[in-house]
Amino acid sequence: MTSVAVERQAQPPDAPPKRNYLNAGYTVRSWLFTTDHKRIGLLYLLSITFFFVIGGVAATVVRLDLMTPEGDLVQTETYNKLFTAHGVIMVFFFLVPSIPATLGNFLVPLMVGARDLAFPKINLMSWYVYTCGGLLTLYALAAGGVDTGWTFYAPYSSTYSNTHVMATAVGVFIVGFSSIMTGLNFIVTIHKMRAPGLTWFRLPLFIWSIYATSLIQILGTPVVAIALFLVACERLLGLGIFDPRLGGDPILFQHLFWFYSHPAVYIMILPGMGVVTEIIPCFCRKKIFGYTFIGFSSFAIAVFGFLVWGHHMFVSGQSVYAGMVFSMLSYLVAIPSAVKVFNWTASLYKGSITFETPMLYALGFVGLFTMGGLTGLFVAALGVNVHVHDTYFVIAHFHYIMVGGMVMAYLGGIHFWWPKISGRMYPEAWARFSAILIFVGFNLTFFPQYVLGYLGMPRRYHVYPEEFQVLNVMSSAGASILAVGYLFPLTYLLWSLRYGPYAPPNPWRATGLEWTTASPPPTENFASAPVVTDEPYDYPKFDAEWRDASFSEELAATD
Amino acid sequence: MSEAHSIHGPVAHQFDDLQQQREADELGMWTFLCTEILFFGGVFLAYTLYRLRDEAGFADASGTMNLWLGAVNTAVLLCSSLTVALAVHAGETSRRTMLVVCLVLTMILGAGFLGIKGYEYYEKYEEHHMPLFGLPFIYEGQASPATAEMFFDLYFVMTGIHAIHMIIGMGVFTLLLVKALRGGLLGDYSTPVHIAGLYWHFVDIVWVFLFPFLYLIGARH
Numbered sequence: 001m002t003s004v005a006v007e008r009q010a011q012p013p014d015a016p017p018k019r020n021y022l023n024a025g026y027t028v029r030s031w032l033f034t035t036d037h038k039r040i041g042l043l044y045l046l047s048i049t050f051f052f053v054i055g056g057v058a059a060t061v062v063r064l065d066l067m068t069p070e071g072d073l074v075q076t077e078t079y080n081k082l083f084t085a086h087g088v089i090m091v092f093f094f095l096v097p098s099i100p101a102t103l104g105n106f107l108v109p110l111m112v113g114a115r116d117l118a119f120p121k122i123n124l125m126s127w128y129v130y131t132c133g134g135l136l137t138l139y140a141l142a143a144g145g146v147d148t149g150w151t152f153y154a155p156y157s158s159t160y161s162n163t164h165v166m167a168t169a170v171g172v173f174i175v176g177f178s179s180i181m182t183g184l185n186f187i188v189t190i191h192k193m194r195a196p197g198l199t200w201f202r203l204p205l206f207i208w209s210i211y212a213t214s215l216i217q218i219l220g221t222p223v224v225a226i227a228l229f230l231v232a233c234e235r236l237l238g239l240g241i242f243d244p245r246l247g248g249d250p251i252l253f254q255h256l257f258w259f260y261s262h263p264a265v266y267i268m269i270l271p272g273m274g275v276v277t278e279i280i281p282c283f284c285r286k287k288i289f290g291y292t293f294i295g296f297s298s299f300a301i302a303v304f305g306f307l308v309w310g311h312h313m314f315v316s317g318q319s320v321y322a323g324m325v326f327s328m329l330s331y332l333v334a335i336p337s338a339v340k341v342f343n344w345t346a347s348l349y350k351g352s353i354t355f356e357t358p359m360l361y362a363l364g365f366v367g368l369f370t371m372g373g374l375t376g377l378f379v380a381a382l383g384v385n386v387h388v389h390d391t392y393f394v395i396a397h398f399h400y401i402m403v404g405g406m407v408m409a410y411l412g413g414i415h416f417w418w419p420k421i422s423g424r425m426y427p428e429a430w431a432r433f434s435a436i437l438i439f440v441g442f443n444l445t446f447f448p449q450y451v452l453g454y455l456g457m458p459r460r461y462h463v464y465p466e467e468f469q470v471l472n473v474m475s476s477a478g479a480s481i482l483a484v485g486y487l488f489p490l491t492y493l494l495w496s497l498r499y500g501p502y503a504p505p506n507p508w509r510a511t512g513l514e515w516t517t518a519s520p521p522p523t524e525n526f527a528s529a530p531v532v533t534d535e536p537y538d539y540p541k542f543d544a545e546w547r548d549a550s551f552s553e554e555l556a557a558t559d
Numbered sequence: 560m561s562e563a564h565s566i567h568g569p570v571a572h573q574f575d576d577l578q579q580q581r582e583a584d585e586l587g588m589w590t591f592l593c594t595e596i597l598f599f600g601g602v603f604l605a606y607t608l609y610r611l612r613d614e615a616g617f618a619d620a621s622g623t624m625n626l627w628l629g630a631v632n633t634a635v636l637l638c639s640s641l642t643v644a645l646a647v648h649a650g651e652t653s654r655r656t657m658l659v660v661c662l663v664l665t666m667i668l669g670a671g672f673l674g675i676k677g678y679e680y681y682e683k684y685e686e687h688h689m690p691l692f693g694l695p696f697i698y699e700g701q702a703s704p705a706t707a708e709m710f711f712d713l714y715f716v717m718t719g720i721h722a723i724h725m726i727i728g729m730g731v732f733t734l735l736l737v738k739a740l741r742g743g744l745l746g747d748y749s750t751p752v753h754i755a756g757l758y759w760h761f762v763d764i765v766w767v768f769l770f771p772f773l774y775l776i777g778a779r780h
Contacts (some may be wrong), residue, residue, distance in 0.1 A: 226598050256604070
């Protein structure tokens, strides 16, 4: 990076583009009836932030309650409802839509050089469907909550629980359709609307990961939909599909549930991997290492992801032979995951690494995802699984993937594309500080839970033996740091909307079509239809051209 | 699904040309049908599992089904598939009267199917073979009452979901009929008929599986 380039980069424009998608209309109507994918992305951003806060509050109360072995803060029934609320909201209303519905919605048409998604009205409808499902679930919470856990296991959910299972199940059923609509839209857009010259192997790898995610969304979501539909039928119509009295099989519910909900874990991590793959080459100024391997590993994860659901049921009475097959297949998922980690690391090798906020989040992702992934191998092993099944070890494992992985990637992505989304720069120092705070808080929260689980503390228990208190207090202290860490971005990003300096079209000197248009982009995305002639992530070439351009500018100035 | 009827002509703003739009619309519907296959897959899995556990019981319960009504309904539904195929052709070749007639015929056949289905439900109610809403379930065949009740649970869930899909399809055809009566859906504009037809054929194919699974496995006495 030459000094001239730094200067060019540091010079903020004096004003935003005269005409952009944000000032295309100021009325409420212009937002609620918009078919612009960028505005719908922002609607989703607001909604999922709202649900993230609610789910976070539930988690905070759970952690506060676990400060003492006796669980002094809330009653046992309330505790059950709190962890259920946390799980249901975070999984279905935050993690699943997080990156696809916000960054995906915003970026997919920009990255493929299209004016919009293939079906803009369906895209808007998906947000309304999401909102309806969300409101119904909120109603269930306000009316008294649900205590089944986010897994809704039958026959407790279908027959015995006397909480608001019905409303919650229908809420989750409805929100599933928004997920399907988003996935369908992405698949069609990626297939049919790529700019001239944008071949499959020139696509940003974010698009590959979003495509793999969409496949899971359209093929997995209907299965959980039918499972919840049958539970709802059982409660509403008095059917007995999972009722052992009629020869029904509660294990069938678990099969149907995990057939979606395990692949759903990859809905929650693949887009994060895509974001990290965009960030890393930009901040080490190198070509991504192993483009095709990263691309196809996304598909491998999506495909293998559909074949491993039984590893949630090792102790559910599943046949031991099925258990062995599922265990072996679960090990296979580690291969494409490791391929990605090795390729990210290889991309860093001998790169000119700088530590801007998105890069901090991306590096945090790589480390935490690796830890979450490796402990995934522990729980995929039949014998170890029996020991740590339904303990805090499992809780720590999937929080390392979902919070340490997905939420870090989500925040990294939000910071990386914030200049594009808002047209403003966020305050870098604050952002770096909170990225580090979140990393520290996260590890303090969840690392002790590995130990707790290994020592035998079961998940979902309200009270625990006294010898577990020290680790629980550490975890709760970490959760408080984490909560504060999340409040910082919420505050300074809002602040930057008004007071941040204007962002140039390409503040990070990144490759990719989304950086060739204005920040924020006009409603139609590109002033003229883009044509792609470059290979993806060609940072060395990009930097050389940038230097040449800066040098000739300098020459012109000295003449 | 289609944006084809915006005021700017047949091509919606996000597409470059008509062909791109048509391909996108069709791919969208095929993708949706993949979703639908997995949705129905869940109940078919439940059916397969429980039938394997008590094959004789399922056959016995299936023997009480009204085979004639089921067969007539199958014929009615297959005819509606034919009229949809003709409607698609009429739309593509810009024959408006033919398109309207075929759409109306499809809706009449669809309504006929739902009517017969409704009568069958009523029969089941009369026979106390309707284990819904806590109604009394009385089964006097050889199968255990529990297996018979499971069979009828599955019968109502599977045909119920199928009927909901039929009703949605009828709603779509109503919208298309209104457009066709106003002179739309012809030639370049006919993609909506095509993709609605794909959906209708899919719903018919589901029935083609449901009919043998529920009616034909029966032990006739």
